[in-house]
Amino acid sequence: MKIEDIGKQSNRMVNISPEDLMPLPYPYNKPDDEPPFKELTGEQKDRYDTSLDGFLAIGIPKPTTKEEEDALVKKFLSGLEKLLSKENNWTFLQPLFHSLEYCVKCQICNDSCPAYIASGKKEIYRPTYRPEVLRRIIEKYIKKKGKFLSFITGSDIELNWTLLSRLAELAYRCTLCRKCAQVCPLGVDNGLISREIRKLFSQELGIAPRELHELGTIQQLKTGSSTGITPKALSNLISFMEDEIEEIAGKRIKIPVDKKGAEILLLHNAGEFIAWPENTEAFAIIFDAAGIDWTLSSEVMGYDAVNYGVWYDDIQLARIAIRHAEVAKSLKVKKINVGECGHAHKAMIVIADRVLTGDLNIPRESALPLLEEIVCNGKLRLDPARNDFPVTLHDPCNMVRLMGIMEPQRNILRKICPQFREMEPHGVDNYCCGGGSGFAIMQSMNFPDWRSAVSGRMKLKQILETFQDVISPDDKKYVCAPCSNCKGQIRELFNYYDVNGKCGIFYGGLVELIVNAMTDIEKPFIEWAWH
Ligand code: SF4
């Protein structure tokens, strides 16, 4: 498979079959037991170009005329020029330029990529494949290197609709985990290049996965949350959570909302309120017991830390980041504290620095060091014997590799979980859950199968290896994943392979384990109910 093949007509660039996939440990060590991939319907095949790998993350309708095709190519090229200009890409031009210019093609990064390895080393998923396609387009169509030079630079690539549709899909076969960037001796960030390709398609051609854009960002800007939770619905959810806390803790805890001048505005990924309310309840129980001065916000978008723009579009990223800061400013809180959500850590604490200036540049922190301080400085009465079952920790890429928050969550687990064990590799060397960069919420056509069988495969392998000595479904085990998106991916991955049924492995957040160990709470907090 050559780089220029991406622009050449063919039935399919790669086929993925179960026997090619990276082997998994017991009880998934027979390729014949691999769940079959969902077949696309005839209508889907007719409507969309499936010639990359047979999977569709975006599903871009095929153009119906040559003029339409040419117009899309033209738009792509003008967008590419903008991507390479300081005025239009002041946010990321510098790292993009570095990553495009300094790769020496040593290929050291390849063996760090979970998607590439898990796929059975399919060439198109190699971390350097996408960037090289982009470089060649730039060489030929922007720098306009001639035929003779193309022999040396390899710029002989045909920019056409086939290439564009495959490249757009291919940008969504990388989870932006940046494990490849970590091992690159020159600091080249191939994940960033994937993200910039996504940005070009979104900002210039209006092409982005529906779950990230229409159902994500746009819904969030309109209703207040990508989940569709409105301020009124939030108020009902809070009453519900207070009732649940009362039932478990034996006392009513008032969840503070819109408390002016509080020390902390706590921002959760709003998915927690619906899918895992126990996580938000656990935060309330811990903060109450530790005497933390905190509040939630009921302002539109003030209760949802989600910012999907970080994965595909700078304009959407900025709109949401600014709104988050405005909410905190109006409440006059001292700082924003981000709950268990990895991409919100990246968007709000790291990347938002590029758009928040002046009095909107409010201090923003991760909840993990605060939780460590609470647990390790004796602010709660804890009995680790309540967590006496095997526990391992999944490291969300954005908290650990991007931000270096590695020890707080471990110090907590070492204190409250007597059977805590690391998966390998872990910490900054971790593997992505396979649901990073939006994959966990993308349900388009047959894409969920790719997400489980390929991008999530390395994480499943790690988890199974960690628990091999207690793999029987009768032994309860817990994967601690302090991130909403990682939890969403682990839930889907486990459902796909029936990991809970076959191996008795549950998943959940960090705060749930803390509350489960609190002696002030009479009933066990973790219910081991699969959801
Ligand atoms: S990105 Fe870095 S590690 Fe990968 S091929 Fe280029 S220089 Fe080598």
Ligand code: SF4
């Ligand atoms: S960012 Fe992660 S998924 Fe993407 S190419 Fe690099 S290692 Fe692979």
